[in-house]
Amino acid sequence: MSRVFNFSAGPSVLPESVLKKAAAEMLDYNGSGQSVMEMSHRSKVYDEIIKSCEASLRRVMNIPDNYKVLFLQGGASSQFAMIPLNLMNKNNKADFVITGQWAKKAYAEAARYGTANVVASSADRTFSYIPKLDPSTFDKDADYFHICMNNTIYGTTFKELPDTGDVPLIADISSCILSESIDVKKFGMLYAGAQKNMGPAGLTVVIIREDLIGNAMEKTPTMFNYKTHADNDSMFNTPPTYAIYIAKLVLDWIENEVGGLEKMKELNEKKAAILYDFLDESALFKGTVEKDSRSMMNVPFVTGDEALDKEFIAEATKRGFVNLKGHRSVGGMRASIYNAMPIEGVEKLVAFMREFEEAHK
Ligand code: PMP
Numbered sequence: 001m002s003r004v005f006n007f008s009a010g011p012s013v014l015p016e017s018v019l020k021k022a023a024a025e026m027l028d029y030n031g032s033g034q035s036v037m038e039m040s041h042r043s044k045v046y047d048e049i050i051k052s053c054e055a056s057l058r059r060v061m062n063i064p065d066n067y068k069v070l071f072l073q074g075g076a077s078s079q080f081a082m083i084p085l086n087l088m089n090k091n092n093k094a095d096f097v098i099t100g101q102w103a104k105k106a107y108a109e110a111a112r113y114g115t116a117n118v119v120a121s122s123a124d125r126t127f128s129y130i131p132k133l134d135p136s137t138f139d140k141d142a143d144y145f146h147i148c149m150n151n152t153i154y155g156t157t158f159k160e161l162p163d164t165g166d167v168p169l170i171a172d173i174s175s176c177i178l179s180e181s182i183d184v185k186k187f188g189m190l191y192a193g194a195q196k197n198m199g200p201a202g203l204t205v206v207i208i209r210e211d212l213i214g215n216a217m218e219k220t221p222t223m224f225n226y227k228t229h230a231d232n233d234s235m236f237n238t239p240p241t242y243a244i245y246i247a248k249l250v251l252d253w254i255e256n257e258v259g260g261l262e263k264m265k266e267l268n269e270k271k272a273a274i275l276y277d278f279l280d281e282s283a284l285f286k287g288t289v290e291k292d293s294r295s296m297m298n299v300p301f302v303t304g305d306e307a308l309d310k311e312f313i314a315e316a317t318k319r320g321f322v323n324l325k326g327h328r329s330v331g332g333m334r335a336s337i338y339n340a341m342p343i344e345g346v347e348k349l350v351a352f353m354r355e356f357e358e359a360h361k
Pocket residue numbers: 009010074075076077078102148150151152153172173174175193194
């Protein structure tokens with residue numbers, strides 16, 4: 001068996017020990033005589049899995065008791081509509097910071113249901129930075145304030161949170177969940193598609209303050225109402241049972257093998273520094289993001305020559321470094337170095353980049 005180093009932006013690399021455990025439990029989970037995939041979601045054995053997944057997430061992220069954890073489907077993209085339907089319920093307006101395509105999609109969807117106001121944008125320089133925010137420009141009557149915390153495509157991340165006062169701050173944390181600790185109580189709601197740091201695609205996690213649940217617009221479809229899922233412990237309908245089980249194994253890995261989110265962050269900082277330090281000294285490769293906005297998770301870079309970028313990606317793939325092609329909207333390269341990417345993967349990638357640079361002097 002030979003495993004590649006997978007730099008995909010998502011779905012992406014998972015910890016090898018998680019995959020092995022899942023493989024070992026595939027035919028017979030814990031003496032139940034069945035795979036987790038085959039179980040009724042209403043069975044006692046599955047109930048323990050979903051409950052322990054939620055308990056682990058609460059421990060690892062230190063989620064306060066007045067927040068609900070919901071295990072949903074539909075991806076982060078469904079949240080772009082669910083958020084306004086549920087939360088644009090007082091003054092029918094919300095503030096947005098446009099830092100890339102996902103932030104823009106959240107904004108565009110909200111604009112279908114109410115007034116979506118753009119507070120700041122970094123579109124002027126291809127989203128290569130996080131704009132400075134001036135709280136005096138925030139709407140005090142907004143029903144919520146939305147940011148995309150880590151911009152997967154452009155490789156930027158918020159280092160400082162906007163001070164939104166009493167207006168609930170909502171963040172898309174799809175590509176940075178579990179990469180470091182987050183002070184949950186600073187947010188009204190956090191949400192993420194699981195397919196980067198948490199598990200396979202199919203699971204969407206919502207962490208929402210209880211007082212924000214229960215005032216959805218009248219037209220909100222039952223399945224799009226947070227109250228439906230909160231009242232039924234994410235069991236209103238069939239939840240993504242297997243994805244939740246894998247997320248539980250990933251959380252076990254973070255707690256027991258890595259040692260929690262502080263340790264996770266240290267490892268992620270170390271990995272990102274190896275790559276950024278090289279990009280800063282390289283005569284061939286260049287990072288595309290302003291230094292103070294750089295993401296630990298997604299690292300876009302270019303050579304400045306499209307043909308050479310293509311050659312690099314092809315050579316890298318042959319050597320077992322896969323999915324390094326940048327997002328179709330920006331081109332170049334992007335190395336996504338999520339939690340489960342071992343440090344060895346980043347060291348070997350940099351060694352290969354050095355070699356490529358030498359050969360193209
Ligand atoms: N937000 C961010 C930050 C993302 O990176 C992505 C997808 N990669 C999405 C939203 C959309 O997620 P999904 O495909 O789960 O709908």
